[in-house]
Structures are given as C-alpha cells and as structure tokens.
Amino acid sequence: MSVPNWVQDSIFYQIFPDRxxxxxxxxxxxxxxxxxxxxxxxxxxxxxxxxxxxHMYYLLDLGINAIYxxxxxxxxSNHRYNAVDYFQIDPKLGSKLEFFTLLDVAHRNExxxxxxxxxxxxxxxxxxxxxxxxxxxxxxxTDWFHIKKYPVDAxxxxxxxxxxxxxxxxxxxxxxxxxxxxxxxILKVARYxxxxxxxxxxxxxxxxxxxxxxxMRFREVVRSANxxxxxxxxxxxxxxxxxxxxxxxGLMNYPVRTxxxxxxxxxxxxxxxxxxxxxxxTKYAQENTNAMYNLLGSxxxxxxxxxxxxxxxxAKLGYLLLFTLSGVPAIYYGDEIGLxxxxxxxxxxxxxWDESQWMTPLRDWIKKLIRVRKDKVALRRGVFKLLETETxxxxxxxxxxxxxxxxxxxxxxxxxxxxxxxxxSGTPLAAYKSLRNVMATEExxxxxxxxxxxLQAVSGVLLFPY
Numbered sequence: 001m002s003v004p005n006w007v008q009d010s011i012f013y014q015i016f017p018d019r020x021x022x023x024x025x026x027x028x029x030x031x032x033x034x035x036x037x038x039x040x041x042x043x044x045x046x047x048x049x050x051x052x053x054x055h056m057y058y059l060l061d062l063g064i065n066a067i068y069x070x071x072x073x074x075x076x077s078n079h080r081y082n083a084v085d086y087f088q089i090d091p092k093l094g095s096k097l098e099f100f101t102l103l104d105v106a107h108r109n110e111x112x113x114x115x116x117x118x119x120x121x122x123x124x125x126x127x128x129x130x131x132x133x134x135x136x137x138x139x140x141x142t143d144w145f146h147i148k149k150y151p152v153d154a155x156x157x158x159x160x161x162x163x164x165x166x167x168x169x170x171x172x173x174x175x176x177x178x179x180x181x182x183x184x185x186i187l188k189v190a191r192y193x194x195x196x197x198x199x200x201x202x203x204x205x206x207x208x209x210x211x212x213x214x215x216m217r218f219r220e221v222v223r224s225a226n227x228x229x230x231x232x233x234x235x236x237x238x239x240x241x242x243x244x245x246x247x248x249x250g251l252m253n254y255p256v257r258t259x260x261x262x263x264x265x266x267x268x269x270x271x272x273x274x275x276x277x278x279x280x281x282t283k284y285a286q287e288n289t290n291a292m293y294n295l296l297g298s299x300x301x302x303x304x305x306x307x308x309x310x311x312x313x314x315a316k317l318g319y320l321l322l323f324t325l326s327g328v329p330a331i332y333y334g335d336e337i338g339l340x341x342x343x344x345x346x347x348x349x350x351x352x353w354d355e356s357q358w359m360t361p362l363r364d365w366i367k368k369l370i371r372v373r374k375d376k377v378a379l380r381r382g383v384f385k386l387l388e389t390e391t392x393x394x395x396x397x398x399x400x401x402x403x404x405x406x407x408x409x410x411x412x413x414x415x416x417x418x419x420x421x422x423x424x425s426g427t428p429l430a431a432y433k434s435l436r437n438v439m440a441t442e443e444x445x446x447x448x449x450x451x452x453x454x455l456q457a458v459s460g461v462l463l464f465p466y
Contacts, residue, residue: 002244002245002249002287003230003249003250003287003288003290003291004200004227004228004229004230004249005228006112006199006228006230007230007249007250007290007291007328008287008290008291008328008380008381009065009374009380010065010066010112010328011063011064011065011066011328011329011330011331011370011373011374012064012066012067012068012293012328012329012330012331013059013062013064013066013067013068013330013331013333014067014068014069014070014295014298014299014330014331014332014333015052015067015068015069015070015333016047016070016079016299016333016348017047017048017049017052017069017070017072017080017093018044018045018046018047018048018078018092018093018348019039019045019047019333019348019349019350019351020047020051020052020055020333020350020351021047021048021051021052021054021055021351021353022035022045022046022047022048022051023048023049023050023051023052023053023054023094024048024050024051024094025046027048027091027092027093027094028044028046028092029044029046029092031043031044032044032045032046033045033046035350036350036352037350038346038349039345039346039348039349039350040345041344041345042077042078043078044078044092045078045350047093047350048092048093048094048098049072049089049093049094049098049099049101049102050094050098052067052102053098053101053102053105056105056106056109056111059111060109060111061367062331062336062363062366062367062370063367063370063371063374064111064331064370065110065111065112066111066112066113066114066199066328067106067111067112067113067114068114068116068202068293068330069113069114069115069116070116070299071083071115071116071118072089072090072093072099072115072116073085073086073087073088073089073090074088074089074090074091075090075123076123076125077123077171078348079299079348080118081116081118081121081172081204082121082122082123082124082171082172083118083122083123083126084122084123084125084126084127085126085127086189087189087192100196100197103196103197103198104197107197112199112200112230113197113198113199114198114199114200114201114202114230114232115193115198115200115201115202116201116202116204117189117190117201117202117203117204118204119175119177119186119189119190119203119204119206119209120166120174120175120177120204120205120206120208120209121165121166121172121173121174121175122172122173122175123171123172123173124154124155124170124171124173126173128141128144128145129141129144129145129154129173132144132145132147132152133152133154136150136151136152137150143176143179143181144175144176144179144181144182145163145164145173145174145175145176146163146164146174146176147162147163148161148162148163148164149161149162150162153170154170154173155170156170158170160173166205166208174208175209177209177211177214178211183214183217186218187217187218187221190218190221190222191221191222191224191225194222194225194226194229195225195226198229199226199228199229199230200222200229200230200231200232201222201229201230201231201232202232202233202234202252202293203231203232203233203234203248204234205234206233206234206235206242206247206248207233207235207239207242212246212247215242215246215247215248216246216247219231219245219246219247219248230249230250230291231247231248231249232248232249232250232251232252232291232293233247233248233250233251233252234251234252235248235251235252236252236254236255237254237255238251238253238254238255238280238283240283240284243284243285243288244284244285244288249288249291250288250291250292250293250327250328251292251293252293252295252298253280253292253293253294253295253327254295255276255280256277256280256292256294256325256327257294257295257296257301259273259276259277259280260296260318260321260322261296261304261307261308261318263413264308264314264317264318264413265307265308265309265314266413269393270393270394270395270396270413271393273396274386274396277325277386278384278386281325281326281384282384286326286383289326289327289384290326290327290328290380290381291327291328292326292327292328293327293328293330294322294325294327294328294329294330295322295330295332296318296319296322296332296335297331297332297335297347298332298347299332299344299347299348300344300347301343301347302341302342302343302346302347303332303334303335303339303340303341303342303347304318304332304335305335305338305339305340305359305362306340306341306342310338310340311458312359312361312362313457313458313459314458315338315362316361316362316365316459316460317411317413317458317459317460319362319365319366319369320369320409320411320439320460320462321409321411321460323369323370323372323373323379324373324379324398324400324407324409324462325384326382326383326384326400329369329370329373331366333351334349334351334352336362336363336366336367337351337352337357337358337359337360337362337363338358338359338362338363339351339352365439368439369439372438372439372462376405376407376438376464377402377405378400378401378402378405378406378407379400379407381402382399382400382401382402382405382406382407383400383401383402384398384399384400385398385399385400385401385427386398387399387408387422387423387424387427388422388423389410389420389421389422389423390420390421390422390423394412394413394414394418395410395411395412395413395414395418395420395455396410396411396413397409397410397411397420397422399427399429401427401428404428405428406427406428406429406464406465407462407463407464408422408424408427408429408435408451408462408463408464409460409461409462409463410422410453410455410460410461410463411455411459411460412455412456412457412458412459412460413458414457414458415457415458416457417454417455417456417457418454418455418457419452419453419454419455420452420453420455421450421451421452421453422450422451422452422453423449423450424446424449424450424451425449429446429451429463429465430446430449432446432465432466433445433446434446434465434466435451435463435464435465435466436463436464436465436466437461437462437463438462438463438464439461439462440461442461443466444463451463
C-alpha cells in the first residue's frame with residue numbers, strides 16, 4: 001500500500017494563517033488591519049501560529065484530526081506563496097519554537113499537520129534571485145531561474161519579460177528545477193520539514209514542474225524521512241498521471257467540488273451529476289480514490305456558502321455529499337460557521353470568533369457528519385456504488401460498502417418534497433428489516449429489498465442498519 005494508513009481516516013481543516021486567529025500582538029506588522037476589516041491583496045490581519053494553538057480546542061471539538069496550513073515560511077506577502085527563506089518561519093506568524101509547539105500539541109491530540117510546499121516559484125527576495133538582481137549575468141545563480149535577457153528587471157510595473165514568472169508575475173520568479181542544484185535545494189527543504197515533524201506536503205501547482213523523475217525523487221526523499229507522509233497535489237483537472245507510486249497519494253479534488261456546486265445550483269442534471277460522479281469515484285486505484293482531498297472551499301475559490309447563494313439547505317446537502325463520497329473531507333476555515341466571500345482576496349476573510357455571527361445549524365450539521373464518519377468505517381474506506389431509484393430525476397442514491405458494513409446516502413435536489421423507492425439488491429442492506437437516518441431519528445422499513453423514503457425539498461438522509 002502506497003497511501004499512508006491514517007489519511008483515509010482524516011478530517012482536514014485548511015487554515016490561512018493570517019486570517020484564522022491572532023494569538024499575540026507582539027509579532028503583528030506595524031500596519032496591521034482591524035481583525036474584521038475587508039481583506040485586501042496586500043493587507044495583514046495579524047493571524048499567527050499561537051492563534052492556532054490557542055484555538056486547538058475549537059478544532060478538537062469540531063472533530064478535526066488533520067490540518068493543512070497555507071504557506072508559513074518567510075515572505076513579504078500575506079499569502080506567502082513568494083517565499084524568501086524556506087527554512088525560516090515568517091516572524092509575523094511566530095517563531096520556529098512556536099511552530100514546533102503547534103506540532104507537539106497537534107500530535108499529542110492525534111492530529112496531523114501538513115504544510116504548503118511552493119516549489120515551482122519563489123519570491124524576489126530569495127537569496128539566489130536576489131544575487132541575480134545584484135550581479136546580473138555574473139551571478140552564479142543565473143541557471144536557478146529562466147532568465148530571458150539582461151538586465152533582469154524585477155520591480156518596474158508590468159509583466160515579467162526578462163525572466164519567467166508564474167503567470168508572468170514579477171513577484172514570483174519560476175525555478176529552473178532541471179538544474180541539479182535547484183533540485184538539491186528543494187529536496188533538502190522537503191526532507192528538513194518532514195524530519196522536523198510535519199506529516200506531509202500539499203504541493204502547489206506541481207504540474208508546472210513537468211518532470212516525472214523530479215517528483216519520483218521528491219517522493220522518495222520524503223518517504224525515506226517518514227514512510228507515513230501524505231503527498232497531495234494541487235492538480236485542478238484531476239489528471240491521473242499525477243496519482244500513484246511515482247507522484248502523489250491524492251489530489252485536491254476540484255472536479256468533484258465543481259460537480260457538487262453545479263448540481264446544487266441546477267446547472268447540471270442529476271443524471272449528468274451521477275454519470276460524472278461515478279467517473280471520478282472510479283478514476284483512480286481505490287486507495288488513491290479514498291485519499292483524494294475532497295473540498296468545497298479553499299483560498300483560491302469563492303466561499304462555498306456564497307456559491308450556493310447562502311442557502312442553508314444546499315450547504316447541508318453539499319456537506320452530506322462531501323462526507324459520504326470516497327475521499328478525505330476537508331473544511332476551509334470558517335466555512336463551517338457560514339463565512340461568506342467572493343473571489344480572492346474576499347474568500348480570505350478573518351474567522352468570526354463571536355459565536356453570535358455563526359450559522360450554528362450548519363456547524364452542528366458538519367460536526368455530526370464528522371462524528372458519524374469517524375464511527376462508520378464504510379464512509380472512510382468503503383467502495384462507492386450508485387443505486388437505482390424509481391421515479392424522480394432530481395434524486396440520487398448511493399452506498400459505501402466495506403465488508404458487511406454499508407451506508408446509504410439519498411438526496412433530493414428538487415425544490416419540492418419527493419418520495420422515492422431505492423432498490424437495495426446487491427448490497428448488504430437488502431438483508432435488513434429497517435434502516436435508520438443517523439443524521440436524525442427516523443426509521444425506514446426494508447420491504448422486498450427496497451426502501452421507500454420521503455425527502456423534504458433540498459435535503460438528504462444517511463441511512464445505516466438500525
């Protein structure tokens with residue numbers, strides 16, 4: 001088995017460090033913005049590592065057992081995708097000691113921590129690029145980047161033209177990873193933080209380092225330091241090339257996110273949803289399918305609740321799907337309390353610690369889903385199978401089966417109540433007399449291997465044997 005055993009049992013929580021919690025003011029930037037101010041591209045709000053430590057009780061209460069941290073290395077930006085030093089924690093977030101304390105607190109509570117690995121590009125202040133700017137063609141580091149002409153111009157307005165920048169951004173010079181010295185540096189970084197105790201890497205735009213041998217070596221270096229380290233790639237199109245022994249355990253599952261949002265908003269039919277969902281649930285080896293990083297929100301997209309126009313019913317249905325499909329469910333900080341937000345930077349608003357601002361019914365729903373998923377191995381490791389439903393086109397039913405344990409998810413996307421019959425033949429559920437909705441209390445009878453369920457508009461049930 002190539003996928004670490006713990007991954008399939010995880011509930012991930014993604015934290016954008018500057019926006020989750022401010023644990024101490026002493027490391028705040030001088031021009032820190034008020035906590036609840038509208039986020040900007042360049043502004044800092046003061047979130048830090050101590051803030052995460054101080055609110056670990058919140059994460060544990062929710063049921064989280066894995067954290068994905070957006071970049072934390074020294075950088076001049078609030079997003080830190082332009083690292084200046086990959087071996088130093090940004091002082092605006094705290095010290096290395098505080099980061100080690102976070103790891104210790106997390107691990108003592110059986111919680112994993114993975115970091116954002118940004119190895120396709122760096123910041124203009126990175127030592128090698130800074131040397132190029134200082135010494136131009138005489139720099140010993142010219143081959144660390146893709147220099148097009150001299151003098152290299154990194155600070156005037158406009159796109160990068162004298163060197164290759166990510167999406168032509170001057171602030172993000174792209175590494176030349178075919179240079180053995182660059183590869184050695186990146187692999188040193190990868191190994192160092194694994195040896196310091198992190199539990200894996202989320203790799204930023206890894207497909208832009210279009211080199212299978214590089215990623216094979218990266219994987220070998222990481223796994224030699226920790227055989228249980230999780231590697232997840234930010235590959236938006238779900239290309240299977242990047243999944244498996246030579247690359248990553250799983251991918252950020254944006255295709256399934258798109259499917260869920262589209263079906264909830266009526267942009268695709270349930271037939272189309274079922275067809276494409278089956279494709280994505282069977283596209284990879286089973287262990288990799290179960291290790292996909294399933295998400296509804298992230299720092300790169302509009303907030304999930306915003307995408308469903310603030311509709312609580314749709315939001316609850318989206319999370320029901322997220323927690324019952326194959327793959328690892330991941331919550332973007334604040335989504336569970338109904339945080340809204342448009343495109344970047346609006347999707348990076350600060351967390352509301354005033355509980356009066358929480359969408360409590362949504363948080364309670366997610367908390368219960370987490371508890372049920374932890375309790376039912378079929379939801380974490382079971383095989384996915386769509387079932388036949390009689391009548392209504394806006395309804396869907398599927399099971400997750402692990403040995404004799406089986407859970408049935410039934411959803412109604414229609415704006416009207418529906419009654420439908422599901423054929424349980426070929427599943428372990430056919431042998432039972434009744435099933436219970438574990439998200440509520442109602443019980444349903446199984447008659448002739450079929451079950452009839454009445455669903456309210458835009459709602460769903462999760463059934464297990466009673």
